[in-house]
Amino acid sequence: MQLLYSVTLMLLLLLPAGNVSAGKRLFAYERGKCEIAMADVVEGLVNTSLKRLTRPSRRVSQASLLEYDLYTPHNPQERQLLHPGNVQLLRKSNFNGKWPVRVIIHGWTGKSTTCYNAAVKDAYLSRGDFNVIVMDWSQQAMDINYSRVSKQFRSIAASVAQFLSFLHDYAGVPYDNIYLVGHSAGSHIAGLTGKHLSPARLGAIFALDPAGLSQLGVGPSERLAPTDAIYVESIHTDLQLLGNPEGNRLSQAAVFPNWGLGQPHCPNATATELDISCDHFGAVFYFAESVRRPKMFGAVRCRSLQSIRKLTCGCNNSGKHTKFSAATCPADSFMGGEPAMPKKGIFYVSTLRQPPYGTADGLVHMQPPKMSTIFETRRTLFFI
DSSP: HHHHHHHHHHHHHHOOOOOOOOOOOOOOSSSSBOOOOHHHHHHHHHHHHHHHSSSSOOOOEEEEEEEEEEEETTTEEEEEEEEETTTHHHHHHSSOOTTTTTEEOTTTOOTTBBBHHHHHHHHHHTTOOEEEEEEEEHHHOSOOOOHHHHHHHHHHHHHHHHHHHHHHHHHOGGGGEEEEEEETTTHHHHHHHHHHHHSSSSEEEEEEOOOOGTTTTTOGSSSTTSSSEEEEEEEEOOOTTBBBGGGHHHOOOEEEGGGOOOOTTTTTTTTTOOOOHHHHHHHHHHHHHHHSTTTTTEEEESHHHHHTTTTTOOOGGOOSSSSOOOOEOSSSSSSTTTTOOOOOOEEEOOOOSSSSSOOOEEEEEEEOOOOOOOOOOTTTTOOO
């Protein structure tokens, strides 16, 4: 026990000082206004482990552990907390039932105030009038045991569905005017939320590198599925470690930037996450840029998921490619965007090393696969 406390103290001293003042918390994708995932992961997991060792376990409702942070054009950086069933709080907030609702759901070891959530939030607010809600489930997510975390997805989703029903009933928000944007494990929470709302259907779910791990091989009732919203799109950037390669089993359109392997801007070009998970977060930053400019990332349709895995996808879906060959293709569609641009099938997208990552020229510049970040960092870091 003494050793654990010593290690914990050392880690906390090495972490950057907090950037949130005691009075007002400002949240934006700017230096000093969002939290770095690297620090959050270490501090959060250590704190959770300490609590499990020093405090007796007690049963609490999932709903009581969740927070919903509202941002609008009237409060783009300062959150307003919403609570399911609290009509007075909703009326006092800047929530506008006539505006689209976009709900961001972080992944395992995440929290609402990390920089990648800020990037997506800011992208939506740059487009105009939106209710952007960042859902925080960090009290469950900050747990080194992913299997234990994933067993809570269904009950978390039930609580989110109850919150969305509250917005529908008391603010008049049509369900098809609500999108869920989930990263990693948050993608499956988004899908399960859609299931809980059935027969009502959400407008869209964007699954940003949906998690593999415990969700590999399970049936559609236990994970994200193509029928969980009117439109479901998944963007896969880390097939080597944390992502889910099942593609069209998860969504109507499955997009694979750079073959879903090593992303050109990695390792850690955004300086907000561990090097080894840079590929995994790539989907978030690409999606944020697609919200700002919906035709930023041209996509070419592939014959099948196998053509991604075997690097045989090519221009015009000809099927003549037996191995990768560099080519420039006219785009069949576009990745991400706001509003959603429905499509169906498997798609390849190429990106650049620097923001805004896309070319916005209506073309797909096919590139050879790049070694994943995990192979560049595995000698110095072991990530569970």
